[in-house]
Amino acid sequence: MSSETDKTEKMTAALRKAGIRVTRQRIALLGVLADADDHPDAVELHERAKLVEPSVSLATVYRTLSVLEEGGVVHRHAFEGGGARFETTQEDHHDHILDVDTGEVIEFQSDKIEQLQDEIARALGYDVVHHKLELYCRKIPKPD
Amino acid sequence: MSSETDKTEKMTAALRKAGIRVTRQRIALLGVLADADDHPDAVELHERAKLVEPSVSLATVYRTLSVLEEGGVVHRHAFEGGGARFETTQEDHHDHILDVDTGEVIEFQSDKIEQLQDEIARALGYDVVHHKLELYCRKIPKPD
DNA sequence: ATAAGAATGATAACGATTCTCAAAGATAGT
């Protein structure tokens, strides 16, 4: 099998499609992002990318993340406390619940809320370009 | 008239009520915050506070903002790009529209959205402690 | 007025991110 090669080709294609120059470092980072099912920050992504492509520098991770963001390939989140965290745009749009005790991130989506946002903005003469909705929450204790 | 004295006394009372020790610097900063109808950052607040109380240092501005936040007297906002921005909690709760072209901040409030947020969180086993809803928008061009 | 503790200004330190620059690499045209 050639699964590693497969992934490389997939990432290469994705970069090409987004009009981004293809380099070893970018393939590695995009691969890591595609595999991640959490919301890692730049340093964490650097750690993971180094396992695939040891030469990647942190500077390049930051640069590439910006490039990928501009290309619409990843989303950058600035949750409260600490640095930015990233995820691919492969999945559908969603917002986040942040567990204030554990730091856990849960994703959710509500068409109703999005629709209300559009209505509110429109009424004030604005179009929503993008939005940020974060619910900082605490687990409801189970009644036992 | 003794309007400056009046304000000082008002600010002093507000600090006392919040259980915060009263100093010249804190009175000055809180006064500036109370007067602000925008969402200034720490450096901007420092500039304004220096006009009232020239001795205030930037370090104290940061320290005091944290103290005031803990005391529930001000809110800290982390809008995209740049540092934190502040406003007093005198007004009712509201969320923000950010004009992506001008940086302008518009406030709005929607009980409906807040209610939906609670419902969504509850369904996932969470209570909302606080939330952040920011609509990054662009002005709809007037048809002329 | 005084003692005990808290707040202050100046500046160093910090973490996250961006910049600089010479060297290496990618792409398009031959």
Next chain:
DNA sequence: ACTATCTTTGAGAATCGTTATCATTCTTAT
């Protein structure tokens, strides 16, 4: 494939917003 051109890279310095340190000054409860 070979070059020329333009881009990206790694390493580390620099920057930005913010917090920590510490000796001095100020608040507050007595």
